[in-house]
Amino acid sequence: MHRGFEIVSKYEAQDIKVPYRTTQQAAGYDFECAEDFTLPSIWRHDLLHAFKRLWHRDPLTTEELVAGQHNLKPWLVPTGVKAYMEPGEVLLLANRSSNPLKHNLILPNGVGVIDADYYNNEKNEGEIFVQLVNVGLKDQVIKKGQRIAQGIFMPFLLADGEQIPSQQRIGGFGSSDRN
Numbered sequence: 001m002h003r004g005f006e007i008v009s010k011y012e013a014q015d016i017k018v019p020y021r022t023t024q025q026a027a028g029y030d031f032e033c034a035e036d037f038t039l040p041s042i043w044r045h046d047l048l049h050a051f052k053r054l055w056h057r058d059p060l061t062t063e064e065l066v067a068g069q070h071n072l073k074p075w076l077v078p079t080g081v082k083a084y085m086e087p088g089e090v091l092l093l094a095n096r097s098s099n100p101l102k103h104n105l106i107l108p109n110g111v112g113v114i115d116a117d118y119y120n121n122e123k124n125e126g127e128i129f130v131q132l133v134n135v136g137l138k139d140q141v142i143k144k145g146q147r148i149a150q151g152i153f154m155p156f157l158l159a160d161g162e163q164i165p166s167q168q169r170i171g172g173f174g175s176s177d178r179n
C-alpha cells in the first residue's frame with residue numbers, strides 16, 4: 001500500500017492535480033485549490049461598519065460589535081484530494097511560508113493532522129480541506145490550481161501500555177466530539 005494521493009470522485013473529471021513536490025529535497029507535497037474560492041477578510045466588513053457608525057456619532061456597542069463578527073471563522077478550502085498511508089503514518093498539513101507574506105492567509109489550526117483512517121471513512125471519502133483565515137483587509141480570491149498548503153508524510157509513535165481505541169473514524173472536523 002505505502003502512501004500517496006487520489007482524486008475524490010466529486011472532482012474526477014475536473015482536471016485536479018495530485019499534490020506534488022517542486023524540488024528534489026522538498027519535504028512537502030504542495031496541494032492546489034480545487035475550485036475558485038473567495039476568502040472574506042476577517043476584518044473588512046465589520047471594520048467598515050464600525051467606522052460608518054462612528055462617523056455618524058453612533059458608535060457600536062460591544063454587544064453589536066461581537067454580534068457583527070460574521071467573518072471571524074476559518075474557511076474550509078477544498079483540495080479535491082484524499083491521502084492513503086500505512087498504519088503508523090500521518091500526513092501533516094502545513095502552511096506555505098509565502099501564504100502569510102503574499103496573501104495574508106494563515107492556518108488557524110497551526111498544523112493540520114490528516115489521519116490514515118480519514119481515507120475512505122464511513123461518512124466521506126476523506127477529502128482533505130485546508131482551514132484558512134484571511135487576516136488581511138481585502139478579500140482574497142484563490143484560483144483553482146493555486147497552491148495553498150503542503151503535506152508532509154511522517155511516522156508516529158505510540159505510548160507504552162496504551163489501550164488501542166476501538167472507535168472507527170466517521171468524518172473529520174470534530175467528529176469524535178461527544179457533544
Ligand SMILES: O=c1ccn([C@H]2C[C@H](O)[C@@H](COP(=O)(O)OP(=O)(O)OP(=O)(O)O)O2)c(=O)[nH]1
Nearest residue numbers: 112113114115118128129172173174175176177
Ligand atoms: O487541516 C485539516 C485537519 C483535519 N482534516 C481532516 C483529516 C483528519 O483526519 C480529520 C480530523 O482532524 P483532527 O483530528 O485534527 O480534528 P478533530 O477536531 O479532532 O476532529 P475529529 O473529532 O474528527 O478527530 O479532519 C483536514 O481535512 N484538514
Ligand SMILES: [Mg+2]
Nearest residue numbers: 173174175176
Ligand atoms: Mg481528532
